[in-house]
Amino acid sequence: MLLELKSLRAGYGPMTVLHGIDLTVDEHEFVAMLGPNGAGKSTVLRAILGGCAIHGGAIHWNGQSLLGRPAHERAPLGIGHVPEGRHVWPSLTVRENLLLGSWSLGRQRRGDESNRRLDYVLEIFPLLRERLELPAAVLSGGEQQMLSIGRALMGRPRLLLVDEPSIGLAPIAVEAVVDALTRLKQSGDFALLLVEQSAREALELCDRAYILNRGEVQASGGAAELIHSEALESAYFGLDPNDS
Numbered sequence: 606m607l608l609e610l611k612s613l614r615a616g617y618g619p620m621t622v623l624h625g626i627d628l629t630v631d632e633h634e635f636v637a638m639l640g641p642n643g644a645g646k647s648t649v650l651r652a653i654l655g656g657c658a659i660h661g662g663a664i665h666w667n668g669q670s671l672l673g674r675p676a677h678e679r680a681p682l683g684i685g686h687v688p689e690g691r692h693v694w695p696s697l698t699v700r701e702n703l704l705l706g707s708w709s710l711g712r713q714r715r716g717d718e719s720n721r722r723l724d725y726v727l728e729i730f731p732l733l734r735e736r737l738e739l740p741a742a743v744l745s746g747g748e749q750q751m752l753s754i755g756r757a758l759m760g761r762p763r764l765l766l767v768d769e770p771s772i773g774l775a776p777i778a779v780e781a782v783v784d785a786l787t788r789l790k791q792s793g794d795f796a797l798l799l800v801e802q803s804a805r806e807a808l809e810l811c812d813r814a815y816i817l818n819r820g821e822v823q824a825s826g827g828a829a830e831l832i833h834s835e836a837l838e839s840a841y842f843g844l845d846p847n848d849s
Contacts, residue, residue: 685762695742706759747778
Protein backbone atom coordinates (compact mmCIF):
# COMPACT_ATOMS: atom_id res chain seq x y z
CA MET A 606 0.00 0.00 0.00
CA LEU A 607 1.46 3.37 -1.02
CA LEU A 608 -0.67 5.62 1.21
CA GLU A 609 -2.93 4.64 4.10
CA LEU A 610 -4.96 6.85 6.43
CA LYS A 611 -6.35 5.11 9.51
CA SER A 612 -9.02 6.72 11.71
CA LEU A 613 -7.48 10.10 10.90
CA ARG A 614 -8.68 13.05 12.95
CA ALA A 615 -7.23 16.40 11.94
CA GLY A 616 -7.99 20.10 11.80
CA TYR A 617 -6.69 23.55 12.61
CA GLY A 618 -5.58 24.42 16.12
CA PRO A 619 -8.08 22.85 18.53
CA MET A 620 -10.80 22.57 15.87
CA THR A 621 -11.30 19.09 14.44
CA VAL A 622 -12.40 18.95 10.78
CA LEU A 623 -11.77 15.28 9.97
CA HIS A 624 -13.50 12.74 12.19
CA GLY A 625 -11.91 9.34 11.63
CA ILE A 626 -11.00 9.13 7.93
CA ASP A 627 -9.97 5.75 6.50
CA LEU A 628 -8.51 5.99 3.00
CA THR A 629 -5.98 4.12 0.88
CA VAL A 630 -4.17 4.68 -2.41
CA ASP A 631 -2.16 1.88 -4.02
CA GLU A 632 0.71 2.16 -6.49
CA HIS A 633 -0.40 3.58 -9.88
CA GLU A 634 -4.02 3.89 -8.68
CA PHE A 635 -6.15 6.97 -9.42
CA VAL A 636 -8.47 7.78 -6.51
CA ALA A 637 -10.97 10.65 -6.20
CA MET A 638 -12.28 12.45 -3.12
CA LEU A 639 -15.70 13.92 -3.76
CA GLY A 640 -18.14 15.93 -1.70
CA PRO A 641 -19.53 19.42 -1.17
CA ASN A 642 -17.58 22.49 -0.06
CA GLY A 643 -16.56 22.13 3.57
CA ALA A 644 -16.58 18.31 3.49
CA GLY A 645 -12.92 18.15 4.52
CA LYS A 646 -11.39 17.07 1.22
CA SER A 647 -8.62 19.67 1.10
CA THR A 648 -7.90 19.09 4.79
CA VAL A 649 -7.12 15.46 3.96
CA LEU A 650 -4.49 16.67 1.49
CA ARG A 651 -3.07 19.13 4.01
CA ALA A 652 -2.82 16.37 6.61
CA ILE A 653 -0.84 14.22 4.18
CA LEU A 654 1.42 17.18 3.36
CA GLY A 655 1.96 18.18 7.00
CA GLY A 656 -0.08 21.38 6.77
CA CYS A 657 -2.60 20.93 9.60
CA ALA A 658 -2.87 19.61 13.15
CA ILE A 659 -3.26 15.85 13.62
CA HIS A 660 -5.57 15.04 16.52
CA GLY A 661 -5.49 11.24 16.22
CA GLY A 662 -5.16 8.28 13.92
CA ALA A 663 -2.34 7.47 11.54
CA ILE A 664 -0.89 8.34 8.12
CA HIS A 665 1.37 5.69 6.60
CA TRP A 666 3.49 6.27 3.51
CA ASN A 667 4.92 3.12 1.98
CA GLY A 668 4.46 1.40 5.34
CA GLN A 669 6.15 4.14 7.40
CA SER A 670 4.42 6.73 9.59
CA LEU A 671 4.39 10.31 8.34
CA LEU A 672 3.33 11.72 11.70
CA GLY A 673 5.98 13.96 13.19
CA ARG A 674 7.82 14.30 9.89
CA PRO A 675 8.21 17.98 8.87
CA ALA A 676 6.33 19.17 5.79
CA HIS A 677 9.53 19.96 3.87
CA GLU A 678 10.66 16.34 4.17
CA ARG A 679 7.53 14.88 2.57
CA ALA A 680 7.93 16.00 -1.05
CA PRO A 681 11.35 14.28 -1.37
CA LEU A 682 9.63 11.02 -0.36
CA GLY A 683 7.72 11.18 -3.65
CA ILE A 684 4.61 13.17 -2.75
CA GLY A 685 3.75 15.86 -5.31
CA HIS A 686 1.13 18.56 -4.84
CA VAL A 687 -0.95 20.63 -7.25
CA PRO A 688 -2.65 23.25 -5.05
CA GLU A 689 -6.10 24.71 -5.54
CA GLY A 690 -5.84 27.97 -7.45
CA ARG A 691 -2.62 26.92 -9.26
CA HIS A 692 -0.25 29.30 -7.35
CA VAL A 693 2.32 29.70 -10.11
CA TRP A 694 4.98 32.41 -9.77
CA PRO A 695 3.63 35.06 -12.18
CA SER A 696 6.84 37.02 -12.71
CA LEU A 697 8.94 33.93 -13.45
CA THR A 698 9.02 32.29 -16.88
CA VAL A 699 7.32 28.99 -17.58
CA ARG A 700 10.75 27.33 -17.67
CA GLU A 701 11.73 28.82 -14.30
CA ASN A 702 8.43 27.74 -12.73
CA LEU A 703 8.96 24.19 -13.95
CA LEU A 704 12.57 23.97 -12.83
CA LEU A 705 11.59 25.12 -9.33
CA GLY A 706 9.48 21.96 -9.16
CA SER A 707 12.62 19.81 -9.33
CA TRP A 708 13.99 21.00 -5.96
CA SER A 709 12.68 17.86 -4.24
CA LEU A 710 14.98 15.67 -6.37
CA GLY A 711 17.88 16.79 -4.21
CA ARG A 712 21.08 18.53 -5.21
CA GLN A 713 22.87 15.44 -6.52
CA ARG A 714 20.06 14.33 -8.86
CA ARG A 715 18.91 17.75 -9.98
CA GLY A 716 21.18 18.51 -12.99
CA ASP A 717 20.58 16.03 -15.80
CA GLU A 718 17.42 14.70 -14.17
CA SER A 719 15.83 18.18 -14.31
CA ASN A 720 16.40 18.32 -18.06
CA ARG A 721 14.91 14.85 -18.53
CA ARG A 722 11.89 15.75 -16.44
CA LEU A 723 11.46 19.00 -18.36
CA ASP A 724 11.32 17.07 -21.64
CA TYR A 725 8.81 14.67 -20.09
CA VAL A 726 6.53 17.49 -18.92
CA LEU A 727 6.70 19.27 -22.28
CA GLU A 728 5.66 16.08 -24.06
CA ILE A 729 2.57 15.93 -21.83
CA PHE A 730 1.85 19.65 -22.21
CA PRO A 731 3.19 20.73 -25.64
CA LEU A 732 1.53 24.16 -25.29
CA LEU A 733 4.00 24.96 -22.51
CA ARG A 734 6.92 24.35 -24.89
CA GLU A 735 5.71 27.26 -27.02
CA ARG A 736 5.59 29.51 -23.95
CA LEU A 737 8.76 28.45 -22.12
CA GLU A 738 10.34 31.90 -22.02
CA LEU A 739 7.14 33.81 -21.30
CA PRO A 740 6.21 34.94 -17.76
CA ALA A 741 3.55 32.72 -16.20
CA ALA A 742 1.36 35.80 -15.68
CA VAL A 743 0.47 35.92 -19.40
CA LEU A 744 -0.82 32.33 -19.53
CA SER A 745 -4.51 31.56 -19.58
CA GLY A 746 -6.10 29.86 -16.58
CA GLY A 747 -5.97 26.48 -18.29
CA GLU A 748 -2.33 26.93 -19.24
CA GLN A 749 -1.47 27.95 -15.68
CA GLN A 750 -3.16 24.76 -14.45
CA MET A 751 -1.05 22.73 -16.87
CA LEU A 752 2.00 24.58 -15.55
CA SER A 753 1.05 23.79 -11.96
CA ILE A 754 0.63 20.09 -12.75
CA GLY A 755 3.86 20.09 -14.75
CA ARG A 756 5.75 21.74 -11.89
CA ALA A 757 4.60 18.95 -9.53
CA LEU A 758 5.63 16.30 -12.07
CA MET A 759 9.16 17.74 -12.17
CA GLY A 760 9.80 16.17 -8.76
CA ARG A 761 9.13 12.65 -10.13
CA PRO A 762 6.31 11.91 -7.65
CA ARG A 763 5.07 8.44 -6.78
CA LEU A 764 1.81 10.04 -5.62
CA LEU A 765 0.34 13.27 -6.99
CA LEU A 766 -2.15 15.16 -4.82
CA VAL A 767 -4.32 17.38 -7.04
CA ASP A 768 -6.70 19.89 -5.44
CA GLU A 769 -9.64 21.15 -7.53
CA PRO A 770 -7.91 21.36 -10.93
CA SER A 771 -11.07 22.49 -12.76
CA ILE A 772 -11.98 25.38 -10.46
CA GLY A 773 -12.26 28.71 -12.27
CA LEU A 774 -11.57 27.24 -15.72
CA ALA A 775 -13.62 27.46 -18.90
CA PRO A 776 -15.12 24.12 -20.05
CA ILE A 777 -12.63 23.78 -22.92
CA ALA A 778 -9.74 24.24 -20.47
CA VAL A 779 -11.23 21.67 -18.08
CA GLU A 780 -11.41 19.21 -20.98
CA ALA A 781 -7.74 19.81 -21.83
CA VAL A 782 -6.66 19.25 -18.22
CA VAL A 783 -8.72 16.05 -17.92
CA ASP A 784 -7.28 14.80 -21.21
CA ALA A 785 -3.77 15.39 -19.89
CA LEU A 786 -4.50 13.55 -16.64
CA THR A 787 -5.97 10.67 -18.67
CA ARG A 788 -2.75 10.40 -20.68
CA LEU A 789 -0.74 10.48 -17.48
CA LYS A 790 -2.87 7.67 -16.05
CA GLN A 791 -2.18 5.56 -19.12
CA SER A 792 1.56 6.08 -18.61
CA GLY A 793 1.34 4.34 -15.22
CA ASP A 794 4.12 6.54 -13.82
CA PHE A 795 2.45 7.45 -10.52
CA ALA A 796 -0.66 7.26 -8.36
CA LEU A 797 -3.10 10.16 -7.99
CA LEU A 798 -5.38 11.40 -5.22
CA LEU A 799 -7.77 13.92 -6.77
CA VAL A 800 -10.02 16.42 -4.99
CA GLU A 801 -12.66 17.62 -7.41
CA GLN A 802 -16.08 19.29 -7.25
CA SER A 803 -17.02 17.99 -10.69
CA ALA A 804 -17.98 14.44 -9.72
CA ARG A 805 -18.62 13.06 -13.20
CA GLU A 806 -15.22 14.05 -14.63
CA ALA A 807 -13.46 12.71 -11.53
CA LEU A 808 -15.28 9.37 -11.59
CA GLU A 809 -14.67 8.92 -15.31
CA LEU A 810 -10.95 9.47 -14.72
CA CYS A 811 -10.39 7.55 -11.47
CA ASP A 812 -10.49 3.89 -10.47
CA ARG A 813 -12.07 4.38 -7.05
CA ALA A 814 -13.58 7.21 -5.04
CA TYR A 815 -14.39 8.32 -1.52
CA ILE A 816 -17.40 10.55 -0.84
CA LEU A 817 -16.81 12.88 2.10
CA ASN A 818 -19.34 14.89 4.03
CA ARG A 819 -18.82 16.83 7.26
CA GLY A 820 -15.38 15.39 7.77
CA GLU A 821 -16.39 11.74 7.44
CA VAL A 822 -16.34 9.13 4.67
CA GLN A 823 -19.97 8.73 3.67
CA ALA A 824 -19.35 6.09 0.99
CA SER A 825 -16.51 4.55 -1.01
CA GLY A 826 -16.14 2.11 -3.87
CA GLY A 827 -15.40 1.70 -7.54
CA ALA A 828 -15.95 4.72 -9.74
CA ALA A 829 -18.50 2.96 -11.96
CA GLU A 830 -20.42 1.90 -8.85
CA LEU A 831 -20.57 5.39 -7.34
CA ILE A 832 -21.31 7.50 -10.42
CA HIS A 833 -25.09 6.99 -10.12
CA SER A 834 -25.21 6.22 -6.40
CA GLU A 835 -27.65 7.68 -3.89
CA ALA A 836 -24.68 8.45 -1.63
CA LEU A 837 -23.31 10.86 -4.23
CA GLU A 838 -26.66 12.64 -4.54
CA SER A 839 -26.96 12.76 -0.76
CA ALA A 840 -23.55 14.36 -0.31
CA TYR A 841 -24.05 17.07 -2.94
CA PHE A 842 -27.76 17.76 -2.66
CA GLY A 843 -28.54 16.90 0.93
CA LEU A 844 -30.87 14.04 0.00
CA ASP A 845 -31.48 11.28 2.49
CA PRO A 846 -30.70 7.95 0.75
CA ASN A 847 -33.19 6.23 3.08
CA ASP A 848 -36.08 8.38 1.84
CA SER A 849 -38.28 6.73 -0.75
